Amino acid sequence: MSASDPARDPVDLTGKCLIAMPGMGDPRFSRSLVYLCAHSAEGAMGLIVNKPTNDLRMRDLLDHLSIAPGEAMRNLPVHFGGPVEHGRGFVLHDDGYRSDLATLAVDRGFAMTATLDILEDLAAGRGPARAILALGYAGWGPGQLEQELAQNGWLTCEADHALVFDTPDAGKWAAALARLGVSALMLSAEAGRA
Numbered sequence: 001m002s003a004s005d006p007a008r009d010p011v012d013l014t015g016k017c018l019i020a021m022p023g024m025g026d027p028r029f030s031r032s033l034v035y036l037c038a039h040s041a042e043g044a045m046g047l048i049v050n051k052p053t054n055d056l057r058m059r060d061l062l063d064h065l066s067i068a069p070g071e072a073m074r075n076l077p078v079h080f081g082g083p084v085e086h087g088r089g090f091v092l093h094d095d096g097y098r099s100d101l102a103t104l105a106v107d108r109g110f111a112m113t114a115t116l117d118i119l120e121d122l123a124a125g126r127g128p129a130r131a132i133l134a135l136g137y138a139g140w141g142p143g144q145l146e147q148e149l150a151q152n153g154w155l156t157c158e159a160d161h162a163l164v165f166d167t168p169d170a171g172k173w174a175a176a177l178a179r180l181g182v183s184a185l186m187l188s189a190e191a192g193r194a
Contacts, residue, residue: 015107072125
């Protein structure tokens with residue numbers, strides 16, 4: 001029996017969450033929970049769902065885009081979605097909403113929209129019931145994510161609305177670890193070798 005080569009035979013992790021391990025070399029991903037919107041042999045794309053920006057809210061973004069907020073608007077926090085194209089906005093949301101322009105159905109109740117009309121709908125109070133607004137995204141080239149997984153940079157877990165949308169941002173990373181039966185206090189930055 002031969003071992004599978006993850007670069008040639010990747011497991012599709014679309015719709016799963018990546019949990020950053022303590023030894024993550026990139027501080028932008030420290031204690032991050034990333035929802036993977038797409039994963040294939042061509043690479044991967046996801047959004048960090050637990051890092052709200054300190055001083056930016058949806059109302060600020062709407063002002064910048066000259067979109068008038070309505071009375072029913074929820075003033076959502078704006079999250080740091082990742083280091084790629086940090087000036088571009090993405091909305092991860094429940095699949096009960098579909099943009100008239102373009103919505104990517106991701107997996108089991110999740111969708112992503114990156115067009116202006118979702119912001120207009122959210123401003124008017126008509127948008128999705130559950131949503132995370134993010135600027136930028138996390139991206140990996142072919143085989144890059146598989147290599148980081150093999151080097152113990154990430155753990156994976158199932159994603160659901162309770163974890164991604166309902167858990168407070170500050171508790172998402174530990175909650176994802178707990179789903180795997182892992183305590184954050186037990187993790188080490190050093191990988192073990194057998």
